[in-house]
Amino acid sequence: xxxxxxxxxxxxxxxxxxxxxxxxxxxxxxxxxxxxxxxxxxxxxxxxxxxxxxxxxxxxxxxxxxxxxxxxxxxxxxxxxxxxxxxxxxxxxxxxxxxxxxxxxxxxxxxxxxxxxxxxxxxxxxxxxxxxxxxxxxxxxxxxxxxxxxxxxxxxxxxxxxxxxxxxxxxxxxxxxxxxxxxxxxxxxxxxxxxxxxxxxxxxxxxxxxxxxxxxxxxxxxxxxxxxxxxxxxxxxxx
Amino acid sequence: xxxxxxxxxxxxxxxxxxxxxxxxxxxxxxxxxxxxxxxxxxxxxxxxxxxxxxxxxxxxxxxxxxxxxxxxxxxxxxxxxxxxxxxxxxxxxxxxxxxxxxxxxxxxxxxxxxxxxxxxxxxxxxxxxxxxxxxxxxxxxxxxxxxxxxxxxxxxxxxxxxxxxxxxxxxxxxxxxxxxxxxxxxxxxxxxxxxxxxxxxxxxxxxxxxxxxxxxxxxxxxxxxxxxxxxxxxxxxxx
Numbered sequence: 001x002x003x004x005x006x007x008x009x010x011x012x013x014x015x016x017x018x019x020x021x022x023x024x025x026x027x028x029x030x031x032x033x034x035x036x037x038x039x040x041x042x043x044x045x046x047x048x049x050x051x052x053x054x055x056x057x058x059x060x061x062x063x064x065x066x067x068x069x070x071x072x073x074x075x076x077x078x079x080x081x082x083x084x085x086x087x088x089x090x091x092x093x094x095x096x097x098x099x100x101x102x103x104x105x106x107x108x109x110x111x112x113x114x115x116x117x118x119x120x121x122x123x124x125x126x127x128x129x130x131x132x133x134x135x136x137x138x139x140x141x142x143x144x145x146x147x148x149x150x151x152x153x154x155x156x157x158x159x160x161x162x163x164x165x166x167x168x169x170x171x172x173x174x175x176x177x178x179x180x181x182x183x184x185x186x187x188x189x190x191x192x193x194x195x196x197x198x199x200x201x202x203x204x205x206x207x208x209x210x211x212x213x214x215x216x217x218x219x220x221x222x223x224x225x226x227x228x229x230x231x232x233x234x235x236x237x238x239x
Numbered sequence: 240x241x242x243x244x245x246x247x248x249x250x251x252x253x254x255x256x257x258x259x260x261x262x263x264x265x266x267x268x269x270x271x272x273x274x275x276x277x278x279x280x281x282x283x284x285x286x287x288x289x290x291x292x293x294x295x296x297x298x299x300x301x302x303x304x305x306x307x308x309x310x311x312x313x314x315x316x317x318x319x320x321x322x323x324x325x326x327x328x329x330x331x332x333x334x335x336x337x338x339x340x341x342x343x344x345x346x347x348x349x350x351x352x353x354x355x356x357x358x359x360x361x362x363x364x365x366x367x368x369x370x371x372x373x374x375x376x377x378x379x380x381x382x383x384x385x386x387x388x389x390x391x392x393x394x395x396x397x398x399x400x401x402x403x404x405x406x407x408x409x410x411x412x413x414x415x416x417x418x419x420x421x422x423x424x425x426x427x428x429x430x431x432x433x434x435x436x437x438x439x440x441x442x443x444x445x446x447x448x449x450x451x452x453x454x455x456x457x458x459x460x461x462x463x464x465x466x467x468x469x470x471x472x473x474x475x476x477x478x
Contacts, residue, residue, distance in 0.1 A: 016278045018268030025283070029257030039255045041290070042283035044264070051280070 003038045004064040004166070009055050010044040011070040011080055012150055023152045024069040031159055035167050037065060047071060052083040060087070060145050065166060067159075070150030072139065074116040084142055085124035095123040098138055105136040131161040133176035133218040134205045141165075153205040157218060160203060174220040175231045179238045182206075182213040189237050190217065197230045199223065242277045243303040243405070248294050249283040250309040250319055251389055262391045263308040270398055274406050276304060286310060291322040299326070299384050304405060306398075309389030311378065313355040323381055324363040334362040337377055344375040370400040372415035372457040373444045380404075392444045396457060399442060413459040414470045418477045421445075421452040428476050429456065436469045438462065 008028055014020040025042050032039045040063065045051040052071075059066045071080030085092035098121035106113040120137040123129065130139035130148065134157045139148040141162070148158040161174065179186060183206050194202040200221035207214055219230050247267055253259040264281050271278045279302065284290040291310075298305045310319030324331035337360035345352040359376040362368065369378030369387065373396045378387040380401070387397040400413065418425055422445050433441040439460035446453055458469050 010281075015264075016268055016281070018265060018270075018272050018278075021265040025254075026257060026260040029255055031257075033257050039257075040285055042249075042255070042281075044281035046279055 003036050006032055006037050006039050006065040006067065007041040007043070007059040007063040008039065009052075009059055009066060009068045010042065010150075011047065011052055011068060012044075013046045013077075015044055015070075016046050024150065024155045027152065027156060028067060028069075028159060031163065035163055037166065047077045047079065049079055049083050049086070052080065053087045056084060056087040056145065060143070064144060066145045067162075068145065068147045069155050072120065072137070072147060072149055074119050078119065080147060081122045081124065081140070084127075084140075084145060084147055087145075088124065088126075088142055090124040090126055090142070092122055092124045094118050094121045095125075098123050098129060101129075101136055101138060130158050131174055133157055133161070133174050134207075134216045153207065153216075157203065157205055157216075160201075160218070160220065173222065173224050173227055174218055175227055176216050176218045177231065177234055177238070178214060178216050180212055180214040181238065183215050186215055186217070186238070190234075193230065193233055193237065196233075197221075197226060200226060200230055202230075242275050245271055245276050245278050245304040245306065246280040246282070246298040246302040247278060248291075248298055248305060248307045249281065249389075250286065250291055250307060251283075252285045252316075254283055254309075255285055263389065263394045266391065266395060267306060267308075267398060270402065274402055276405065286316045286318065288318055288322050288325070291319065292326045295323060295326040295384065299382070303383060305384045306401075307384065307386045308394050311359065311376070311386060311388055313358050317358065319386060320361045320363065320379070323366075323379075323384060323386055326384075327363065327365075327381055329363040329365055329381070331361055331363045333357050333360045334364075337362050337368060340368075340375055340377060369397050370413055372396055372400070372413055372442075373446075373455045392446065396442065396444055396455075399440075399457070399459065412461065412463050412466055413457055414466050415455050415457045416470065416473055416477070417453060417455050419451055419453040420477065422454050425454055425456070425477070429473075432469065432472055432476065435472075436460075436465065439465060439469055 010022055015022045029039050043055050045055050071078045082092055102121055103113050123140050124142055127140040127142040132138050132154060134154045139158045146162055148155050183204055200219055203218040205216045219227050221227050249261055254261045268278050282294050284294050310317045321331055341360055342352050362379050363381055366379040366381040371377050371393060373393045378397045385401055387394050422443055439458055442457040444455045458466050460466050
């Protein structure tokens with residue numbers, strides 16, 4: 001069977017103005033190459049609905065797999081989800097499953113789940129959610145179009161959530177733990193733990209927030225019981 | 240008058256496979272932003288003629304300015320110039336003006352101007368050459384499409400050659416000198432010389448070849464006599 005043919009759509013004025021240098025294209029290219037998926041085209045467009053919808057429709061008709069990056073945050077110029085709905089002629093609104101994820105997340109943090117944040121729960125009817133263990137707000141898959149965040153750490157975590165379903169393995173489960181310590185301090189005990197569970201994958205997604213260095217550690221695998229065990233050990237290690 | 244609207248077409252399998260991380264998009268985005276040209280779309284396609292021609296025709300119809308990067312070297316997969324000719328329905332062959340530039344360059348280096356290198360003199364009828372002070376093989380402009388190299392140092396030098404003509408100033412002249420010393424050694428005397436000629440611009444394009452560090456120094460301006468003087472001083476400084 002020939003490799004699936006894929007395209008990527010990068011959405012964001014900040015890339016086209018030069019303010020931000022895109023990192024997701026190079027990351028996705030490498031991940032797809034490792035998985036035997038041929039990335040054949042990338043387009044970068046600005047935050048304009050007409051351009052996004054036109055690119056989405058051109059790419060989803062021409063390729064087996066389309067990945068988008070950017071434009072699913074809480075601000076007014078984050079219009080990707082609405083554009084995907086428009087391209088597919090699907091209804092879109094705040095969806096209960098996405099809202100429940102975010103509500104629980106903000107409740108844990110003691111942060112108000114305000115109108116702007118609720119924008120991130122706007123998901124087209126018929127789409128399935130893509131797990132975001134880093135910052136919770138989900139991506140989503142609509143037929144062959146997979147919609148992900150532009151922030152590189154989140155994009156990478158979503159790619160990891162998505163890839164197994166593209167290449168036809170067992171469904172992958174994940175759990176995550178936020179650790180408020182620098183990766184340098186985490187790395188060695190994490191590597192030892194990972195060595196104990198060769199069938200699980202351990203991802204570390206660093207962040208810096210209000211001057212605090214930390215990382216979201218994500219454990220992925222197909223055996224939920226094993227993930228539970230590993231997560232219990234991880235929690236103990238960094239308690 | 241509204242800003243010109245521009246698009247970029249990046250050509251190369253090595254970008255899409257993840258082997259190389261593109262640097263030209265971010266560079267062009269910044270240069271265009273400084274000059275008041277709005278980069279509205281970027282496409283990355285592989286080294287396949289059909290894809291390149293389709294993207295060229297879509298972009299040149301939709302935008303005021305189109306810049307391409309990649310696929311104008313000496314190897315068999317460098318097919319950009321032929322694709323541009325095809326997109327415009329223009330004849331293409333090795334052209335005398337480009338051949339003369341390259342012949343002189345290789346004669347100076349004592350290198351054979353073989354068939355592969357002559358490919359780099361293939362220029363469509365009706366195109367005007369874009370100066371490449373770094374490695375001589377020229378880019379070219381065909382109506383609103385500007386065809387440049389993928390190697391970042393060469394791409395950047397070509398952008399510097401092209402930009403003044405896009406933004407409507409006097410034609411810019413240039414002369415270059417190759418200096419086989421590291422930039423750290425060149426920097427201070429070069430800065431002093433540049434300060435003596437405030438109306439000229441001095442660019443330094445470093446390279447490393449066979450273990451030798453060096454730089455191509457390019458002096459640009461609209462006053463040919465002044466460039467002659469500055470080049471004479473530059474040659475004396477690093478003789």
